Each structure stands twice: as structure tokens, then as C-alpha cells.
Amino acid sequence: MRSAFTLVLLAGSVLSAPAGAKEFELGPRPAYLVSQMPESDLKQTLSACVGSPVKRTLFSISHRGAPLQFPEHTEEGYRAAALMGAGMLECDVTFTSDKELVCRHSQNDLHTTTNILATDLAKKCTAGFQPASGGDPASAECRTSDLALAEFKSLRGKMDGADKSAQSVEDYLNGTSPWRTELYGATGTLMTHKESIALFRSLGVKFTPELKAPVVDMPYDGFTQADYAQKLIDEYKEADVPPEEVYPQSFNLDDVLYWIEHEPEFGKQAVYLEGRRDLDPMDPATFSPSMAELKAMGVNYIAPPLYVLLAEEDGMIVPSPYAREARAAGIDIIAWTLERSGPLSSGGGWYYQSVSDVIDGDGRMLEVVDVLAQAVGVKGIFSDWPATTSFYASCMGLE
The missing domain is CATH 3.20.20.190 (Phosphatidylinositol (PI) phosphodiesterase)
Incomplete structure (x- = not known):
């Protein structure tokens, strides 16, 4: 070794x-x-x-x-x-709006596993980003079925995670568990x-x-x-x-x-x-x-x-x-x-x-x-x- x-x-x-x-x-x-x-x-x-x-x-x-x-x-x-x-x-196989099969753990995990919320495609999400407020956690829901295949392929994968206390998209996307790493998270090819x-x-x-x-x-x-x-x-x-x-x-x-x-x-x-x-x-x-x-x-x-x-x-x-x-x-x-x-x-x-x-x-x-x-x-x-x-x-x- x-x-x-x-x-x-x-x-x-x-x-x-x-x-x-x-x-x-x-x-x-x-x-x-x-x-x-x-x-x-x-x-x-x-x-x-x-x-x-x-x-x-x-x-x-x-x-x-x-x-x-x-x-x-x-x-x-x-x-x-x-x-x-x-x-x-x-x-893990799910499908896009044009019924093409893609690799994602869930049909509705793009908001935590990709950079979609930081792109123009965020407006196509089933539910856009909502900051934490009044005891309710920050949230979003973005599905592969919200996108055509070409749009899906334009995204970048990131380490799965979300900061549920976030007030901004940037903070929400920065939710990686401390025992994982962001060292290799910049080049996630879907x-x-x-x-x-x-x-x-x-x-x-x-x-x-x-x-x-x-x-x-x-x-x-x-x-x-x-x-x-x-x-x-x-x-x-x-x-x-x-x-x-x-x-x-x-x-x-x-x-x-x-x-x-x-x-x-x-x-x-x-x-x-x-x-x-x-x-x-x-x-x-x-x-x-x-x-x-x-x-x-x-x-x-x-x-x-x-x-x-x-x-x-x-x-x-x-x-x-x-x-x-x-x-x-x-x-x-x-x-x-x-x-x-x-x-x-x-x-x-x-x-x-x-x-x-x-x-x-x-x-x-x-x-x-x-x-x-x-x-x-x-x-x-x-x-x-x-x-x-x-x-x-x-x-x-x-x-």
C-alpha cells in the first residue's frame, strides 16, 4: 500500500x-x-x-x-x-421531466446534493429557498423532474447537506457534516x-x-x-x-x-x-x-x-x-x-x-x-x- x-x-x-x-x-x-x-x-x-x-x-x-x-x-x-x-x-436511479434516467439518491434531493439553488434553475424548483424563521427550519425542494436532462447536466454535485438554520442560500448550501470534507466538493460531475x-x-x-x-x-x-x-x-x-x-x-x-x-x-x-x-x-x-x-x-x-x-x-x-x-x-x-x-x-x-x-x-x-x-x-x-x-x-x- x-x-x-x-x-x-x-x-x-x-x-x-x-x-x-x-x-x-x-x-x-x-x-x-x-x-x-x-x-x-x-x-x-x-x-x-x-x-x-x-x-x-x-x-x-x-x-x-x-x-x-x-x-x-x-x-x-x-x-x-x-x-x-x-x-x-x-x-441510484430517478428521472427528469423528459423521463430520462439519472443518478441521484432521491428524485427530490437536488437542493442538498447540487448547486441548483445558486443557479438560475432555482426558479424551476418545486419549492424555492425559504430562510429559517420563527422556529421553522430553512427549506427548499428541487426535483430532477423539475428539470429537463440538459438542465440537470448543467448542475454541479456537492457534498450532501444543508444548514437548516440558514438565512441565505449560501449558508443553506454550506451544511456538510463536520466528519466529512469539502476538499473535493468543487468538481461534482453529474x-x-x-x-x-x-x-x-x-x-x-x-x-x-x-x-x-x-x-x-x-x-x-x-x-x-x-x-x-x-x-x-x-x-x-x-x-x-x-x-x-x-x-x-x-x-x-x-x-x-x-x-x-x-x-x-x-x-x-x-x-x-x-x-x-x-x-x-x-x-x-x-x-x-x-x-x-x-x-x-x-x-x-x-x-x-x-x-x-x-x-x-x-x-x-x-x-x-x-x-x-x-x-x-x-x-x-x-x-x-x-x-x-x-x-x-x-x-x-x-x-x-x-x-x-x-x-x-x-x-x-x-x-x-x-x-x-x-x-x-x-x-x-x-x-x-x-x-x-x-x-x-x-x-x-x-x-
Whole structure:
């Protein structure tokens, strides 16, 4: 491992990274996380891997690019993730007013993830900027469906965030969490879904697009939910991407079932993003369809947040009943999202809520990864900084 993290020295170095690079850059973070671990056999194993070569693995899945430091769903963030060894990259898919598919986490997040409010396109937003007043937070709402594709492409991505106490647009846009950075936020190149396909192919990675729930009423100008789900798949078919390289995702089970029925070669790898998040979800009265029923429907992959897969038992992190039930039903599991919580010194927040009593510092992160990989048996983990999962996967010989 090189001591200097080439990709984050200059945005230009990211843009010049060779397609399908065989050498990967992890930077200092994995070694730092290992150094923070309590003494254990796992720490000794991981310490021996610090500085060793890293391979690309499907276990390491890029979540929105590399948004710990780069604006999410931008070319720069995607290239950074690939250079950190991620084997699969995610374009969250939504659509513009002319029904073109683009990469955004939500149809209505342009006001926090781009510079739209500082441009003339702000006047096209569903709701313009309103300063904080009388106890009400500052607000705005700007949708991809407010813009045609050419207008969308004229925007610049920024680090996601907003200052809800702001009195001005400038202050509102300056809301990045203190544990992230603005160092690489000046060159956020937005992408269409088609452009992401071409880029990911050139980087030698696989694809996991997520069909995002529209905030506009559907059908939208004759564009139905089925049309939307089909168009996502059609753009891979048009690009001659083999179905086995694509893992389409949705929180909407009907989308997943649509792919299973109408595009079975893609549907057999469709990922049902699990929205049922009760910490004890195996009660049949509250957990339907069951894991066995999902498997019978043809669902082969399920993806809940980290905490749903974990439980605490006698001071140890162990698989949850949910995780055991999914494995028993023969459903493969993908977890989300690592490196999205900031420092873990106070329990880890939302993503670690089922094991917060055990989470007392950043060194616990790789323990969580180890339980997910070895005890839960997840196939991959989404991460906002794929260097962490790439390091673990390469050290442990995962694919």
C-alpha cells in the first residue's frame, strides 16, 4: 500500500485513473481503524495485512460512489470508489421531466446534493429557498423532474447537506457534516444512468442500480411504474451488459417481482431492499411476507440496514434472528451502510442501534464487518468509503 492516497490529492488524478486499474489505493484509513481495535485475534490478523496488495472484490460495494469525501453519485466519487477496490458500484436511479434516467439518491434531493439553488434553475424548483424563521427550519425542494436532462447536466454535485438554520442560500448550501470534507466538493460531475453504465464498464466493476421511489404521481405523463422499471433494465440491454453483471435494487417489492417475471435473467439477481426494520422482526403477525415466502416468489437477495442483521449477546455482537431466518430460507444477504455514521465513540447512531452498547469507538467497525462476513455470511457490504471493505475482504480472502 502506498503511503500517499493518490486519488484524493487532486481531483484530476481521479479523472486520470486508468480504466480497470489493477493497483488499488486504500490510503491510511484501514490501518487507522485497525489501530483503534481492542487487542484480539482479529486485530492481529488484520494488522498483518496492513500494507499488503489489495484485489477488487464483490464484497466491497460502493454506496453512492465515495460520499465520505466526494459528492455522491458523481463521476469523481465513482472513480474514487473503483480505485479503492470496490467490485460493484451503485447508481441510484430517478428521472427528469423528459423521463430520462439519472443518478441521484432521491428524485427530490437536488437542493442538498447540487448547486441548483445558486443557479438560475432555482426558479424551476418545486419549492424555492425559504430562510429559517420563527422556529421553522430553512427549506427548499428541487426535483430532477423539475428539470429537463440538459438542465440537470448543467448542475454541479456537492457534498450532501444543508444548514437548516440558514438565512441565505449560501449558508443553506454550506451544511456538510463536520466528519466529512469539502476538499473535493468543487468538481461534482453529474451523470445519467447510461453514462454510469459506460463508466462502470470501463472501470471493470459490476452494476447495482437502485430504482428510487418517485415523488411525483405515477403514471407521470403516461410513464408508468412498470415503464420505469423496464427502462432501467433496457438501458443495460442496449449497452450489451450481461445480466449476470447487474444487481438491480428496489425498496418496492413490486419492482423486484416485475423484474423476476418480465426480465428473469436480471430478476434472479434483483435485490429487495428491506424496509421492515423492527429489531425483533420474526413475529409472523408483523413480518409478512416471511423469508420463506419471499424465496418462493423468486427473491434471491435481500438487503437490510446493518443493525437489523446484528444483535448483542453477553457483550458480543452476534447475528440477529432476522439474519438467521434469511439464511435458513436460502436468501443471500447484502448489508448497508458502512462508513456513514461518523465517529463511533458514542454508540454509532442509527446504523448500529441494535448493538450500540458494544460500539465504543472506531475500532469496532471492523469487528462489525467481521461478524457480518463470517457469522451472518453477507455477500457484500455497501460502504461510503470502500477502502474499508476492500481491505477487510482482501485480507480475509473474500471474493
